[in-house]
Amino acid sequence: MKIFNWTNIRLMLMIITVIALFSFTSHRNAIRSIKKTEIIFVGENALFIKPEMVNKLLIEKNSDLKTIHKVDLDLKKLEQSVNKQEMIQEADVFVSVDGVLKAVVKQKTPVGRVFDETGSFYIDCEGNTMPLSDNYTARVPLVSGEITVVKKEKLSEVLRMINEDEFLKKNIIGVQVLPNGSLVMANRNYDFKIDFGRTINIERKFKNYKAFFQKAVSDSTLTKYKRINLKFTKQVVCIK
CATH class of the missing domain: 3.40.50 (Rossmann fold)
Known part of the structure; x- marks a missing residue:
């Protein structure tokens, strides 16, 4: 009976530790500042629209990205803003683990x-x-x-x-x-x-x-x- 109890205690401690580590990591990730932006074109080469044009759409409402925390970015709105560009067929906007704001863009053909x-x-x-x-x-x-x-x-x-x-x-x-x-x-x-x-x-x-x-x-x-x-x-x- 004692062995069973000690096993349960160790299991509970492991679960608590994992939760604590996850919470700590999530918090650090959320308050991480944006380091830079990166535009990735898929499919054909970037012919009709330049990366600078997409980058402008990403930062026009966040002029100083380096002072903005990841948690404060509205990625959905940013993605909608990029998708409104008439030469873009589809875009996926996200922040990588290392704090890079990325836009994966497919142009219209x-x-x-x-x-x-x-x-x-x-x-x-x-x-x-x-x-x-x-x-x-x-x-x-x-x-x-x-x-x-x-x-x-x-x-x-x-x-x-x-x-x-x-x-x-x-x-x-x-x-x-x-x-x-x-x-x-x-x-x-x-x-x-x-x-x-x-x-x-x-x-x-x-x-x-x-x-x-x-x-x-x-x-x-x-x-x-x-x-x-x-x-x-x-x-x-x-x-x-």
């Missing part, structure tokens, strides 16, 4: 550039708008016409497929949206127009176009055509 009466802007891979950047200009298809008559998800799907395919990316330089929602595309090296039709059977239409193009190149017949019609998924209709 432009897949098309729009020109209209209001100016010029990018369409990103999710169909949302993205402002132009002073730091870098993306080589993406120029988009014109009645872009509002097409669902943004469908238009971005077309543009995303072009952007992710090396052949299409080099080949397609322009996408015009007609009032009825049909798309007409422009080729980089040839004068013919590509009647893509509505934003349905997108993958199949692009496969048909690639197969036609490769065959026409081998036959040296591309210069003979004025329009390439992809509206029919089982065939490509060419007009001279």
Whole structure:
């Protein structure tokens, strides 16, 4: 019985010690001052937005970070502030154990550039708008016409497929949206127009176009055509 009691006492002492150490460590961590900030870009290189711009978002309301304790930072608000930046798709803001305020940032990916009466802007891979950047200009298809008559998800799907395919990316330089929602595309090296039709059977239409193009190149017949019609998924209709 005595052994059992002594075992219980030792167990209680161990638990108390662990709790005390944890509380002490948590307190020290909470009152730790912020040493510096660090911006980490994931995915593509930091092209459209510079680390300095993100850093400014982190410190604009905390001008003297070195005097601020970790516990006093509102990380949620900081994260929301960074995520509001129009070139950022997603950001994760946190403080490391050694007192570094970090922001892990994923930029938006432009897949098309729009020109209209209001100016010029990018369409990103999710169909949302993205402002132009002073730091870098993306080589993406120029988009014109009645872009509002097409669902943004469908238009971005077309543009995303072009952007992710090396052949299409080099080949397609322009996408015009007609009032009825049909798309007409422009080729980089040839004068013919590509009647893509509505934003349905997108993958199949692009496969048909690639197969036609490769065959026409081998036959040296591309210069003979004025329009390439992809509206029919089982065939490509060419007009001279």
